[in-house]
Amino acid sequence: MFGLIVTALEQGLVFGIMALGVYITFKVLDFPDLTVDGSFPLGAAVASIIIFNGSNPFLALFLAMAAGLAAGCITGLLNTRGKITGLLSGILTMTALYSINLRIMGRANVTLLNSRTVFTCIEELGVPHSWAFLVLFIIAAFLIKVLLDCFLKTQIGFALRATGDNPEMARANGINTDTMKILGLALSNGLVALSGALVAQYQGFADIGMGIGTIVSGLASVIIGEMMLGERGIGIATFASLMGSFIYRLSIGIALRLGFAATDLKLLTTILVIIALSTPKIRNLLRSTSSTVSNGN
């Protein structure tokens, strides 16, 4: 029971960083970005190959994030300059990244089991092995959350939010919405890649297949969080994404422990996301029909 919650907390926090990235595109920018299925393993690939070759693991995190930023920029450029729809630009970048990730790693699977990772560094500071993950993930996830909150309250942050809320109005106020889109996508994928880099070190290897389903779990986290805490200020919304990520991982952990047929997990996840996504719309529909009925009376 205790182990179940600790595992879910660790996974919830580290994947929560990815969920914060998805929050930026999905909620702030209102852009359906599928790049994440490619930028997540991209971060893992860049970090793992650097760490495998014995370089500084923190440098690896930094470069992984930079690679993610670049990937996001490409999706942004495809969308704004190339006039390709948002969904398709993400899919294109994601597909291209599969080849790029393979090239970066040079093979399909890079092991970090015997390498010096960020967790080795944390342990050297005197943190016991079993707590190293949790300590680092709490610090990293909340640091990023706070930085993101602050950023979204700056002038550029407001411009970014305006771009998502009402692009016409934003343009009328002199905001370059194209630049804002590229910025938001870059930032988002930077976080997703950082999360991938941390996950690779956490699980002890990077694998070309580790990005499958990233977007679904990211969306599920953001949505579950929003359902539990409601749509309120930025600070609460980002916290909700982290919390949603925890609940999501906890549910999977419980399902696995219950001996749920793993075969059904993906379907269950999707159903959860569908219910969560459609509930507000159905509720609105019900409300509007009931109000017309009462008006008719």
Place this chain on the structure above:
Amino acid sequence: MPKKAFVFILMVALLSTTFMACSTTTSSDKMIKIGISQLVEHPALDSAREGFIEALKEAGYEDGKNIKIDFQNAQNDMTNAQTIARKFVDEKVDMILAIATPAAQAAANVTKDIPILITAVTDPVSAGLAESLENPGGNVTGTTDMNPVAEQIKLIKELVPNAKTFGILYNSGEINSKVQVDIAKQAAEELGLNMVEATVTNSNEVSQATQSLVGRVDAIYVPTDNTIVSSIGAVIKVANDNKIPVIGSERGQVDAGAIATKGIDYKELGKQTGQIAVEIIKGKKPQDIPIEGAKVVTLIINQKAAESIGLTIPEEILNNADEVIK
């Protein structure tokens, strides 16, 4: 408020399931607990698991009597493999069987104490699981499914004596396949054969990749590649339509319609792993047990498949076969 109600139901469901999860894990004290973490549903991996369980049974360890087997499948999701490994460590299982490389890496990453048996891992050393095959050096031992690739390429020459060129199908994203392709290339050179590579990135592309070989090759060779094996039917169909013989790398492929293989029987490999598990149960330490390659290599011929494309199998090869499917 429907939203609050939904959240409430979700929380109740979570809590009650957690309770059930707790109560189901505390009953068996004296039983030896074995956690099986399998990466994905797949005929070869399933056979390995069955063989493992069978070997334990033959040695007198039966699930539900004196051992308790907890089988988990990660559904090809690496994070699930991690969650499963953590679950086994939390529940203090006595031994973990990890099937396929990422499952083994996930397990090795979370425990340095619990013995981990691996199978269906092609290269445990480069996967970081062991220092060397002879002296694994840690808590990991078991069997590799390193395929006798060179033997199989030789089989192409024996079955299709006129062959000059053969095609090889694999997923460029699978580490185990790359290793086999390199060996195949070397074997081909030694035998004076040309090799044409056709790569896929997912199972949807298998049929098309096979199609791309038609007219260019005299035979098709399929390594133990998870993606190709999972859609072997597509390969066989295209090959049969064009009367190209397919040489497989394990018996599952021959059952599905490949002409022949000289290869690993995953069930036997699983059994071999099970026998190592028995040694560990009896007190041997994993670091003292070398990682073994398959002891049993079997020649299996599918005569029916050969006839259907008009290929005659030489009499002496038929006589040497361990099994002929008619």
